[in-house]
Amino acid sequence: MKHIPVILFGAGGVGRALLRQIIDTRDLVASRNRCRFDVVCVLDSRSWLWQPAGLGDDQLLQIIYAKEAGQRIGGRRLDGLQVLDQLPEAGLERCLVADVTAAVGMEPVINKALEAGYGVVLANKKPLTGPWEDAKHYFAHPSLRYESTVGGGQPVISTLRYLRDTGDQIFGIEGQLSGTLGYICSQLDRGSDFSQALADANAMGYTEPDPREDLGGQDVKRKILILGRMAGWPLEDEEIEVESLESQMRTAKYCDI
Amino acid sequence: MKHIPVILFGAGGVGRALLRQIIDTRDLVASRNRCRFDVVCVLDSRSWLWQPAGLGDDQLLQIIYAKEAGQRIGGRRLDGLQVLDQLPEAGLERCLVADVTAAVGMEPVINKALEAGYGVVLANKKPLTGPWEDAKHYFAHPSLRYESTVGGGQPVISTLRYLRDTGDQIFGIEGQLSGTLGYICSQLDRGSDFSQALADANAMGYTEPDPREDLGGQDVKRKILILGRMAGWPLEDEEIEVESLESQMRTAKYCDI
Structure with missing residues:
Protein backbone atom coordinates (compact mmCIF):
# COMPACT_ATOMS: atom_id res chain seq x y z
CA MET A 1 0.00 0.00 0.00
CA LYS A 125 -8.32 29.05 -10.28
CA LYS A 126 -6.23 32.09 -9.45
CA PRO A 127 -2.73 30.63 -9.90
CA LEU A 128 -3.75 29.45 -13.38
CA THR A 129 -5.17 32.80 -14.43
CA GLY A 130 -2.41 35.28 -13.63
CA PRO A 131 -0.26 36.76 -16.42
CA TRP A 132 0.53 34.10 -19.04
CA GLU A 133 4.25 34.53 -18.49
CA ASP A 134 3.86 33.48 -14.84
CA ALA A 135 1.20 30.83 -15.39
CA LYS A 136 2.31 29.07 -18.55
CA HIS A 137 4.57 26.55 -16.85
CA TYR A 138 1.56 25.24 -14.92
CA PHE A 139 -0.14 24.28 -18.19
CA ALA A 140 2.84 22.18 -19.26
CA HIS A 141 3.66 20.60 -15.91
CA PRO A 142 3.12 16.84 -15.67
CA SER A 143 2.55 16.86 -11.88
CA LEU A 144 -0.12 19.55 -11.69
CA ARG A 145 -3.84 18.79 -11.96
CA TYR A 146 -6.83 21.14 -11.81
CA GLU A 147 -9.82 19.10 -12.96
CA SER A 148 -12.28 20.77 -10.60
CA THR A 149 -11.52 24.35 -11.67
CA VAL A 150 -13.87 24.11 -14.66
CA GLY A 151 -16.97 21.95 -14.98
CA GLY A 152 -16.96 20.57 -11.45
CA GLY A 153 -17.28 16.81 -11.69
CA GLN A 154 -17.71 16.83 -15.45
CA PRO A 155 -14.68 15.63 -17.42
CA VAL A 156 -13.94 18.94 -19.13
CA ILE A 157 -10.29 19.51 -18.27
CA SER A 158 -9.23 15.88 -18.67
CA THR A 159 -10.95 15.67 -22.05
CA LEU A 160 -9.29 18.82 -23.30
CA ARG A 161 -5.92 17.53 -22.11
CA TYR A 162 -6.52 14.19 -23.82
CA LEU A 163 -7.54 15.84 -27.09
CA ARG A 164 -4.40 17.97 -27.08
CA ASP A 165 -2.13 15.10 -26.01
CA THR A 166 -3.29 13.05 -28.97
CA GLY A 167 -2.80 15.77 -31.54
CA ASP A 168 -6.23 17.30 -31.94
CA GLN A 169 -6.44 21.01 -32.63
CA ILE A 170 -9.10 23.01 -30.79
CA PHE A 171 -11.05 25.45 -32.97
CA GLY A 172 -13.57 26.69 -30.43
CA ILE A 173 -15.16 25.94 -27.08
CA GLU A 174 -18.80 26.62 -26.24
CA GLY A 175 -20.38 26.25 -22.87
CA GLN A 176 -22.48 27.52 -20.02
CA LEU A 177 -19.58 28.38 -17.77
CA SER A 178 -21.23 29.31 -14.51
CA GLY A 179 -23.48 27.06 -12.49
CA THR A 180 -24.19 30.02 -10.23
CA LEU A 181 -25.33 32.33 -13.04
CA GLY A 182 -27.24 29.47 -14.66
CA TYR A 183 -29.07 28.80 -11.42
CA ILE A 184 -29.83 32.48 -10.80
CA CYS A 185 -31.10 33.01 -14.35
CA SER A 186 -33.32 29.91 -14.10
CA GLN A 187 -34.79 31.19 -10.86
CA LEU A 188 -35.40 34.64 -12.40
CA ASP A 189 -37.19 32.91 -15.30
CA ARG A 190 -39.40 31.20 -12.74
CA GLY A 191 -40.35 34.55 -11.23
CA SER A 192 -38.02 34.57 -8.23
CA ASP A 193 -36.53 37.95 -7.39
CA PHE A 194 -32.81 38.51 -7.74
CA SER A 195 -32.05 38.83 -4.03
CA GLN A 196 -33.79 35.56 -3.25
CA ALA A 197 -32.19 33.70 -6.16
CA LEU A 198 -28.73 34.84 -5.06
CA ALA A 199 -29.38 33.98 -1.43
CA ASP A 200 -30.57 30.50 -2.46
CA ALA A 201 -27.54 29.95 -4.70
CA ASN A 202 -25.31 30.95 -1.82
CA ALA A 203 -27.11 28.71 0.67
CA MET A 204 -26.70 25.74 -1.66
CA GLY A 205 -22.96 26.33 -1.98
CA TYR A 206 -23.08 27.21 -5.69
CA THR A 207 -21.40 30.59 -5.32
CA GLU A 208 -17.73 31.39 -4.90
CA PRO A 209 -16.77 32.36 -1.32
CA ASP A 210 -17.21 35.97 -2.48
CA PRO A 211 -20.35 35.95 -4.70
CA ARG A 212 -19.22 39.14 -6.43
CA GLU A 213 -16.69 36.96 -8.28
CA ASP A 214 -19.59 35.08 -9.87
CA LEU A 215 -21.81 38.08 -10.52
CA GLY A 216 -19.07 40.35 -11.79
CA GLY A 217 -18.02 37.68 -14.30
CA GLN A 218 -14.55 37.24 -12.79
CA ASP A 219 -15.16 33.57 -12.15
CA VAL A 220 -16.41 32.96 -15.70
CA LYS A 221 -13.45 34.91 -17.05
CA ARG A 222 -11.05 32.68 -15.13
CA LYS A 223 -12.68 29.57 -16.55
CA ILE A 224 -12.37 30.97 -20.06
CA LEU A 225 -8.69 31.71 -19.41
CA ILE A 226 -8.07 28.16 -18.16
CA LEU A 227 -9.87 26.47 -21.06
CA GLY A 228 -8.35 28.80 -23.63
CA ARG A 229 -4.84 28.39 -22.32
CA MET A 230 -5.27 24.61 -22.26
CA ALA A 231 -6.46 24.78 -25.85
CA GLY A 232 -3.16 26.40 -26.78
CA TRP A 233 -4.15 30.07 -26.86
CA PRO A 234 -1.92 32.28 -24.64
CA LEU A 235 -4.79 34.50 -23.52
CA GLU A 236 -4.45 37.35 -21.05
CA ASP A 237 -7.12 38.52 -18.65
CA GLU A 238 -7.61 41.87 -20.40
CA GLU A 239 -8.37 40.18 -23.72
CA ILE A 240 -11.59 38.69 -22.39
CA GLU A 241 -14.79 40.71 -22.25
CA VAL A 242 -17.44 39.75 -19.76
CA GLU A 243 -20.68 41.49 -18.85
CA SER A 244 -21.21 42.02 -15.15
CA LEU A 245 -24.43 41.33 -13.25
CA GLU A 246 -23.04 43.33 -10.35
CA SER A 247 -25.09 46.45 -11.03
CA GLN A 248 -28.19 44.33 -10.45
CA MET A 249 -26.63 43.07 -7.27
CA ARG A 250 -26.04 46.56 -5.93
CA THR A 251 -29.77 47.08 -5.85
CA ALA A 252 -30.45 43.67 -4.35
CA LYS A 253 -31.16 43.24 -0.69
CA TYR A 254 -28.86 40.27 -0.21
CA CYS A 255 -25.45 41.90 -0.27
CA ASP A 256 -24.38 45.10 1.37
CA ILE A 257 -21.62 46.34 -0.91
CA MET B 1 13.04 11.09 -23.77
CA LYS B 125 -14.00 -5.55 -27.12
CA LYS B 126 -13.98 -9.34 -27.13
CA PRO B 127 -11.44 -9.99 -24.36
CA LEU B 128 -13.49 -7.74 -22.05
CA THR B 129 -16.78 -9.43 -22.82
CA GLY B 130 -16.10 -13.11 -22.28
CA PRO B 131 -17.37 -14.90 -19.15
CA TRP B 132 -17.04 -12.62 -16.10
CA GLU B 133 -14.81 -15.13 -14.35
CA ASP B 134 -12.24 -14.86 -17.16
CA ALA B 135 -12.64 -11.14 -17.80
CA LYS B 136 -12.94 -9.65 -14.33
CA HIS B 137 -9.22 -9.24 -13.72
CA TYR B 138 -9.06 -6.93 -16.75
CA PHE B 139 -11.48 -4.52 -15.08
CA ALA B 140 -9.26 -4.23 -12.01
CA HIS B 141 -5.89 -4.13 -13.74
CA PRO B 142 -3.98 -0.85 -13.45
CA SER B 143 -2.02 -1.36 -16.70
CA LEU B 144 -4.92 -2.11 -19.04
CA ARG B 145 -6.79 0.62 -20.94
CA TYR B 146 -9.71 0.33 -23.38
CA GLU B 147 -11.00 3.87 -23.88
CA SER B 148 -11.89 3.38 -27.53
CA THR B 149 -14.07 0.30 -27.00
CA VAL B 150 -17.11 2.42 -26.10
CA GLY B 151 -17.88 5.94 -27.28
CA GLY B 152 -14.97 6.29 -29.69
CA GLY B 153 -13.22 9.54 -28.89
CA GLN B 154 -15.76 10.58 -26.28
CA PRO B 155 -14.56 10.29 -22.68
CA VAL B 156 -16.99 7.58 -21.62
CA ILE B 157 -14.71 4.92 -20.17
CA SER B 158 -12.34 7.36 -18.46
CA THR B 159 -15.25 9.20 -16.87
CA LEU B 160 -16.80 6.00 -15.57
CA ARG B 161 -13.43 4.94 -14.17
CA TYR B 162 -12.97 8.33 -12.51
CA LEU B 163 -16.44 8.26 -10.97
CA ARG B 164 -15.82 4.81 -9.52
CA ASP B 165 -12.29 5.64 -8.36
CA THR B 166 -13.61 8.56 -6.36
CA GLY B 167 -16.39 6.65 -4.66
CA ASP B 168 -19.45 7.39 -6.78
CA GLN B 169 -22.04 4.66 -7.16
CA ILE B 170 -23.54 4.13 -10.61
CA PHE B 171 -27.33 3.70 -10.64
CA GLY B 172 -27.92 3.55 -14.37
CA ILE B 173 -26.40 4.30 -17.76
CA GLU B 174 -28.35 5.57 -20.76
CA GLY B 175 -27.01 6.03 -24.22
CA GLN B 176 -27.18 5.54 -27.94
CA LEU B 177 -24.63 2.78 -28.09
CA SER B 178 -24.12 2.23 -31.78
CA GLY B 179 -22.95 4.85 -34.23
CA THR B 180 -23.62 2.36 -37.01
CA LEU B 181 -27.24 1.71 -36.04
CA GLY B 182 -27.74 5.43 -35.36
CA TYR B 183 -26.48 6.26 -38.81
CA ILE B 184 -28.57 3.57 -40.51
CA CYS B 185 -31.74 4.61 -38.67
CA SER B 186 -31.15 8.27 -39.57
CA GLN B 187 -30.75 7.33 -43.22
CA LEU B 188 -33.93 5.22 -43.12
CA ASP B 189 -35.76 8.23 -41.63
CA ARG B 190 -34.54 10.25 -44.58
CA GLY B 191 -36.04 7.74 -47.00
CA SER B 192 -32.89 5.82 -47.90
CA ASP B 193 -33.38 2.08 -48.34
CA PHE B 194 -31.77 -0.33 -45.93
CA SER B 195 -29.26 -1.81 -48.37
CA GLN B 196 -27.97 1.61 -49.35
CA ALA B 197 -27.79 2.87 -45.76
CA LEU B 198 -25.77 -0.17 -44.73
CA ALA B 199 -23.47 0.10 -47.74
CA ASP B 200 -22.87 3.78 -46.95
CA ALA B 201 -22.16 3.05 -43.27
CA ASN B 202 -19.69 0.40 -44.33
CA ALA B 203 -17.99 2.67 -46.87
CA MET B 204 -17.52 5.34 -44.21
CA GLY B 205 -15.89 2.89 -41.82
CA TYR B 206 -18.68 3.05 -39.23
CA THR B 207 -19.36 -0.69 -39.20
CA GLU B 208 -17.44 -3.44 -37.46
CA PRO B 209 -15.26 -5.51 -39.82
CA ASP B 210 -18.20 -7.93 -39.96
CA PRO B 211 -21.33 -5.71 -40.16
CA ARG B 212 -23.49 -8.55 -38.81
CA GLU B 213 -21.96 -7.77 -35.40
CA ASP B 214 -23.55 -4.32 -35.55
CA LEU B 215 -26.87 -5.38 -37.03
CA GLY B 216 -27.32 -8.46 -34.87
CA GLY B 217 -26.77 -6.34 -31.76
CA GLN B 218 -23.62 -8.21 -30.70
CA ASP B 219 -21.55 -5.04 -30.79
CA VAL B 220 -24.09 -3.11 -28.70
CA LYS B 221 -24.28 -6.02 -26.28
CA ARG B 222 -20.51 -5.95 -25.83
CA LYS B 223 -20.59 -2.23 -25.08
CA ILE B 224 -23.31 -2.79 -22.49
CA LEU B 225 -21.22 -5.55 -20.91
CA ILE B 226 -18.15 -3.30 -20.74
CA LEU B 227 -20.00 -0.32 -19.26
CA GLY B 228 -21.98 -2.47 -16.85
CA ARG B 229 -18.94 -4.37 -15.65
CA MET B 230 -17.07 -1.10 -15.15
CA ALA B 231 -20.03 0.19 -13.16
CA GLY B 232 -19.59 -2.73 -10.79
CA TRP B 233 -22.23 -5.14 -12.10
CA PRO B 234 -20.83 -8.62 -12.91
CA LEU B 235 -23.02 -9.07 -15.98
CA GLU B 236 -22.90 -12.08 -18.27
CA ASP B 237 -23.62 -12.07 -21.98
CA GLU B 238 -26.81 -14.13 -21.65
CA GLU B 239 -28.32 -11.63 -19.20
CA ILE B 240 -28.55 -8.94 -21.87
CA GLU B 241 -31.41 -8.86 -24.34
CA VAL B 242 -30.89 -7.16 -27.66
CA GLU B 243 -33.16 -6.99 -30.68
CA SER B 244 -31.51 -7.92 -33.94
CA LEU B 245 -31.83 -6.01 -37.20
CA GLU B 246 -30.39 -9.01 -38.99
CA SER B 247 -33.69 -10.29 -40.34
CA GLN B 248 -33.97 -7.01 -42.24
CA MET B 249 -30.47 -7.53 -43.46
CA ARG B 250 -31.25 -10.96 -44.85
CA THR B 251 -33.63 -9.36 -47.28
CA ALA B 252 -31.24 -6.54 -48.15
CA LYS B 253 -29.24 -6.57 -51.31
CA TYR B 254 -25.98 -5.53 -49.67
CA CYS B 255 -24.94 -8.72 -47.92
CA ASP B 256 -25.09 -12.23 -49.19
CA ILE B 257 -25.50 -14.25 -46.01
Missing part, protein backbone atom coordinates in the same frame (compact mmCIF):
# COMPACT_ATOMS: atom_id res chain seq x y z
CA LYS A 2 1.38 3.36 -1.07
CA HIS A 3 0.94 6.12 1.52
CA ILE A 4 0.60 9.61 0.06
CA PRO A 5 1.08 12.51 2.48
CA VAL A 6 -1.48 15.23 1.70
CA ILE A 7 -1.14 18.90 2.65
CA LEU A 8 -4.49 20.62 2.36
CA PHE A 9 -4.58 24.40 1.98
CA GLY A 10 -8.16 25.49 2.55
CA ALA A 11 -10.97 24.05 4.66
CA GLY A 12 -13.97 25.86 3.19
CA GLY A 13 -16.81 24.12 1.38
CA VAL A 14 -14.54 22.38 -1.12
CA GLY A 15 -11.91 21.44 1.45
CA ARG A 16 -14.46 19.93 3.80
CA ALA A 17 -16.09 17.97 0.98
CA LEU A 18 -12.64 16.66 0.03
CA LEU A 19 -11.90 15.60 3.61
CA ARG A 20 -15.25 13.79 3.81
CA GLN A 21 -14.50 12.06 0.52
CA ILE A 22 -11.06 10.97 1.73
CA ILE A 23 -12.60 9.54 4.89
CA ASP A 24 -15.52 7.87 3.11
CA THR A 25 -13.48 6.23 0.35
CA ARG A 26 -10.56 4.79 2.33
CA ASP A 27 -11.48 1.16 1.62
CA LEU A 28 -12.34 1.81 -1.99
CA VAL A 29 -9.13 3.73 -2.69
CA ALA A 30 -7.12 1.02 -0.95
CA SER A 31 -8.65 -1.78 -3.02
CA ARG A 32 -8.92 0.01 -6.38
CA ASN A 33 -5.80 2.14 -6.32
CA ARG A 34 -3.70 0.47 -3.66
CA CYS A 35 -2.96 3.74 -1.94
CA ARG A 36 -3.91 5.69 1.13
CA PHE A 37 -4.09 9.46 1.55
CA ASP A 38 -2.44 10.46 4.83
CA VAL A 39 -3.64 14.00 5.49
CA VAL A 40 -0.69 15.36 7.45
CA CYS A 41 -1.66 19.03 7.49
CA VAL A 42 -4.83 21.10 7.09
CA LEU A 43 -4.68 24.90 6.99
CA ASP A 44 -7.20 27.68 6.73
CA SER A 45 -6.26 31.35 6.43
CA ARG A 46 -5.38 31.67 10.13
CA SER A 47 -4.82 28.30 11.78
CA TRP A 48 -3.63 24.79 11.10
CA LEU A 49 -3.32 21.25 12.39
CA TRP A 50 -0.15 19.32 11.62
CA GLN A 51 0.53 15.68 12.34
CA PRO A 52 3.41 14.15 10.35
CA ALA A 53 2.14 10.61 10.92
CA GLY A 54 -1.20 11.58 9.37
CA LEU A 55 -4.24 13.06 11.08
CA GLY A 56 -6.73 10.45 12.25
CA ASP A 57 -10.19 10.37 10.71
CA ASP A 58 -11.58 11.56 14.06
CA GLN A 59 -9.29 14.60 13.87
CA LEU A 60 -10.34 15.27 10.27
CA LEU A 61 -13.99 15.14 11.31
CA GLN A 62 -13.25 17.54 14.16
CA ILE A 63 -11.74 19.95 11.65
CA ILE A 64 -14.90 19.72 9.55
CA TYR A 65 -17.15 20.35 12.57
CA ALA A 66 -14.97 23.21 13.84
CA LYS A 67 -15.01 24.97 10.48
CA GLU A 68 -18.76 24.49 10.13
CA ALA A 69 -19.13 26.16 13.51
CA GLY A 70 -16.90 29.05 12.41
CA GLN A 71 -14.05 28.02 14.70
CA ARG A 72 -10.32 27.71 14.17
CA ILE A 73 -8.72 24.47 13.00
CA GLY A 74 -5.92 24.62 15.57
CA GLY A 75 -3.01 26.85 16.50
CA ARG A 76 -1.74 29.87 14.59
CA ARG A 77 -0.47 28.63 11.24
CA LEU A 78 2.92 28.99 9.61
CA ASP A 79 3.47 30.70 6.30
CA GLY A 80 2.88 28.37 3.33
CA LEU A 81 6.56 28.18 2.39
CA GLN A 82 7.49 27.33 5.97
CA VAL A 83 4.90 24.57 5.92
CA LEU A 84 6.65 23.01 2.94
CA ASP A 85 10.00 23.26 4.74
CA GLN A 86 8.60 21.11 7.53
CA LEU A 87 7.83 18.18 5.25
CA PRO A 88 11.32 16.83 4.48
CA GLU A 89 12.34 17.59 8.06
CA ALA A 90 9.55 15.26 9.16
CA GLY A 91 10.75 12.60 6.71
CA LEU A 92 7.83 13.04 4.33
CA GLU A 93 8.41 12.43 0.62
CA ARG A 94 6.34 12.40 -2.58
CA CYS A 95 3.72 14.61 -1.01
CA LEU A 96 0.56 15.93 -2.61
CA VAL A 97 -0.27 19.59 -2.06
CA ALA A 98 -3.92 20.52 -2.58
CA ASP A 99 -4.86 24.19 -2.91
CA VAL A 100 -8.62 24.35 -2.42
CA THR A 101 -8.58 27.98 -1.32
CA ALA A 102 -9.80 30.88 -3.42
CA ALA A 103 -6.74 32.83 -2.29
CA VAL A 104 -4.43 35.08 -4.28
CA GLY A 105 -0.68 34.70 -3.88
CA MET A 106 -0.43 30.90 -3.67
CA GLU A 107 2.06 30.74 -6.57
CA PRO A 108 5.26 30.64 -4.45
CA VAL A 109 3.89 27.69 -2.48
CA ILE A 110 2.81 25.87 -5.63
CA ASN A 111 6.13 26.52 -7.36
CA LYS A 112 8.09 25.31 -4.37
CA ALA A 113 5.98 22.16 -4.14
CA LEU A 114 6.50 21.40 -7.83
CA GLU A 115 10.25 22.03 -7.49
CA ALA A 116 10.31 19.52 -4.62
CA GLY A 117 8.78 16.96 -6.97
CA TYR A 118 5.42 16.91 -5.21
CA GLY A 119 2.12 16.54 -6.97
CA VAL A 120 -0.09 19.61 -6.85
CA VAL A 121 -3.87 19.69 -7.20
CA LEU A 122 -5.73 22.98 -7.57
CA ALA A 123 -9.37 23.82 -7.07
CA ASN A 124 -8.10 27.42 -6.86
CA LYS B 2 11.33 7.85 -22.83
CA HIS B 3 11.12 5.31 -25.66
CA ILE B 4 8.11 3.01 -25.50
CA PRO B 5 8.24 -0.12 -27.67
CA VAL B 6 4.82 -0.74 -29.20
CA ILE B 7 3.55 -4.08 -30.50
CA LEU B 8 0.51 -3.57 -32.68
CA PHE B 9 -1.85 -6.48 -33.25
CA GLY B 10 -4.16 -5.50 -36.10
CA ALA B 11 -3.70 -3.26 -39.11
CA GLY B 12 -7.30 -2.75 -40.20
CA GLY B 13 -9.07 0.62 -40.17
CA VAL B 14 -8.33 1.29 -36.50
CA GLY B 15 -4.74 0.05 -36.66
CA ARG B 16 -3.95 2.17 -39.70
CA ALA B 17 -5.50 5.25 -38.10
CA LEU B 18 -3.39 4.62 -35.01
CA LEU B 19 -0.21 4.29 -37.08
CA ARG B 20 -1.00 7.55 -38.87
CA GLN B 21 -1.60 9.25 -35.54
CA ILE B 22 1.70 7.98 -34.14
CA ILE B 23 3.52 9.29 -37.21
CA ASP B 24 1.69 12.63 -37.25
CA THR B 25 2.10 13.42 -33.55
CA ARG B 26 5.77 12.55 -32.99
CA ASP B 27 6.82 16.14 -32.24
CA LEU B 28 3.79 16.86 -30.12
CA VAL B 29 4.13 13.69 -28.04
CA ALA B 30 7.84 14.40 -27.59
CA SER B 31 7.25 17.93 -26.34
CA ARG B 32 4.09 17.38 -24.30
CA ASN B 33 4.72 13.91 -22.90
CA ARG B 34 8.46 13.54 -23.31
CA CYS B 35 8.11 10.12 -24.87
CA ARG B 36 8.34 8.41 -28.23
CA PHE B 37 6.41 5.40 -29.44
CA ASP B 38 8.79 2.97 -31.18
CA VAL B 39 6.55 0.64 -33.15
CA VAL B 40 8.68 -2.50 -33.15
CA CYS B 41 6.13 -4.92 -34.55
CA VAL B 42 2.92 -4.77 -36.61
CA LEU B 43 0.86 -7.90 -37.24
CA ASP B 44 -2.28 -8.69 -39.17
CA SER B 45 -3.94 -12.10 -39.16
CA ARG B 46 -1.38 -13.64 -41.51
CA SER B 47 1.80 -11.58 -41.72
CA TRP B 48 4.02 -9.25 -39.74
CA LEU B 49 6.93 -6.85 -39.78
CA TRP B 50 9.34 -6.87 -36.87
CA GLN B 51 12.17 -4.47 -36.22
CA PRO B 52 13.45 -4.40 -32.62
CA ALA B 53 15.02 -0.94 -33.09
CA GLY B 54 11.64 0.42 -34.13
CA LEU B 55 10.13 0.53 -37.61
CA GLY B 56 10.84 3.76 -39.46
CA ASP B 57 7.97 6.05 -40.36
CA ASP B 58 8.55 5.14 -44.02
CA GLN B 59 8.07 1.48 -43.12
CA LEU B 60 4.92 2.28 -41.16
CA LEU B 61 3.53 4.18 -44.15
CA GLN B 62 4.37 1.22 -46.39
CA ILE B 63 2.37 -1.02 -44.06
CA ILE B 64 -0.59 1.36 -44.33
CA TYR B 65 -0.39 1.44 -48.14
CA ALA B 66 0.06 -2.33 -48.39
CA LYS B 67 -2.99 -3.01 -46.21
CA GLU B 68 -5.08 -0.49 -48.12
CA ALA B 69 -4.15 -2.35 -51.29
CA GLY B 70 -5.14 -5.67 -49.71
CA GLN B 71 -1.55 -6.89 -49.51
CA ARG B 72 0.44 -8.59 -46.78
CA ILE B 73 2.43 -6.61 -44.21
CA GLY B 74 5.50 -8.82 -44.52
CA GLY B 75 6.51 -12.41 -43.93
CA ARG B 76 4.41 -15.14 -42.35
CA ARG B 77 3.79 -14.12 -38.75
CA LEU B 78 4.54 -15.94 -35.52
CA ASP B 79 1.91 -16.92 -33.01
CA GLY B 80 1.05 -14.07 -30.59
CA LEU B 81 2.69 -15.75 -27.60
CA GLN B 82 5.86 -16.34 -29.60
CA VAL B 83 5.87 -12.66 -30.54
CA LEU B 84 5.92 -11.73 -26.86
CA ASP B 85 8.80 -14.18 -26.26
CA GLN B 86 10.87 -12.26 -28.79
CA LEU B 87 10.67 -8.98 -26.90
CA PRO B 88 12.94 -9.65 -23.90
CA GLU B 89 15.28 -11.60 -26.19
CA ALA B 90 15.64 -8.41 -28.22
CA GLY B 91 16.32 -6.40 -25.06
CA LEU B 92 12.94 -4.65 -25.10
CA GLU B 93 11.36 -3.69 -21.77
CA ARG B 94 8.25 -1.85 -20.59
CA CYS B 95 6.48 -2.52 -23.84
CA LEU B 96 2.98 -1.50 -24.82
CA VAL B 97 0.81 -4.11 -26.51
CA ALA B 98 -2.11 -2.75 -28.53
CA ASP B 99 -4.87 -5.11 -29.64
CA VAL B 100 -6.81 -3.28 -32.32
CA THR B 101 -8.12 -6.47 -33.91
CA ALA B 102 -11.69 -7.69 -33.66
CA ALA B 103 -10.33 -11.18 -33.08
CA VAL B 104 -11.45 -13.84 -30.63
CA GLY B 105 -8.87 -15.69 -28.57
CA MET B 106 -6.50 -12.80 -27.78
CA GLU B 107 -6.75 -13.43 -24.02
CA PRO B 108 -3.57 -15.57 -23.67
CA VAL B 109 -1.52 -12.85 -25.38
CA ILE B 110 -3.06 -10.11 -23.24
CA ASN B 111 -2.56 -12.09 -20.04
CA LYS B 112 1.04 -12.84 -20.88
CA ALA B 113 1.71 -9.17 -21.67
CA LEU B 114 0.19 -8.07 -18.36
CA GLU B 115 2.20 -10.71 -16.48
CA ALA B 116 5.35 -9.33 -18.11
CA GLY B 117 4.46 -5.92 -16.70
CA TYR B 118 3.63 -4.42 -20.08
CA GLY B 119 0.88 -1.92 -20.65
CA VAL B 120 -2.01 -3.20 -22.75
CA VAL B 121 -4.43 -1.11 -24.79
CA LEU B 122 -7.53 -2.66 -26.34
CA ALA B 123 -9.77 -1.45 -29.11
CA ASN B 124 -10.89 -5.09 -29.26
